[in-house]
Amino acid sequence: MRIPSSVFAVGRYLLAAAAVLGSVALMSASNPKKTEFSVHDKAYYAAQATVNFVRPGLTMKIVSANIAQDGTISVDYKITDPKLAYVENAKQLALMAVDMLWDGAKNAKGIIAEFKPRLTKEAYLSFQRGINKTELYDGAK
Numbered sequence: 001m002r003i004p005s006s007v008f009a010v011g012r013y014l015l016a017a018a019a020v021l022g023s024v025a026l027m028s029a030s031n032p033k034k035t036e037f038s039v040h041d042k043a044y045y046a047a048q049a050t051v052n053f054v055r056p057g058l059t060m061k062i063v064s065a066n067i068a069q070d071g072t073i074s075v076d077y078k079i080t081d082p083k084l085a086y087v088e089n090a091k092q093l094a095l096m097a098v099d100m101l102w103d104g105a106k107n108a109k110g111i112i113a114e115f116k117p118r119l120t121k122e123a124y125l126s127f128q129r130g131i132n133k134t135e136l137y138d139g140a141k
Contacts, residue, residue, distance in 0.1 A: 072140045 063076040100108040119127065 068140065074138070074140055076136075 059080045059082065061078045061080075063078055065073065065075045067073050100111075
C-alpha cells in the first residue's frame with residue numbers, strides 16, 4: 001500500500017512547527033542569570049590580569065587614599081599607558097616620515113608650498129601653556 005505524498009508534506013510542516021514552537025518556548029523560559037555585582041562592582045574588582053587583557057601595558061598607581069570624618073573614602077590615582085605614550089607615537093612618526101619622503105619627497109614639498117599656519121608661534125605656545133594643567137576630581141561631591 002502506498003502512502004500519499006500529502007501525508008509526508010503534512011508531517012514535514014508539523015515537524016517544522018514543533019521545532020519553531022519548541023525554540024520559542026526554550027528562549028522565553030530562560031531568564032538571564034542575575035549576578036550580585038553591578039557593572040561598577042565588576043570594574044572595581046577587576047584583577048590586574050583582566051586589565052592587562054583589556055589594554056596591555058596600562059599602569060594604574062594609587063597615589064594616596066584618605067578616609068574623611070564622615071567615613072567617605074577618597075583615592076587619588078594615576079593611570080598611565082607607557083606604550084601608547086612613547087612607542088605608538090614613535091611608530092606613527094616613523095610611518096609619516098616614510099610617507100613624506102617617498103618619491104623624492106614630493107608630498108612633503110607640496111605640503112610645505114601650500115601651508116599657511118593658523119596660529120603664530122607665540123599664540124601656539126600661549127595656547128599650549130594654557131592647557132597644560134592638572135585636574136583633580138573630588139568623588140565625594
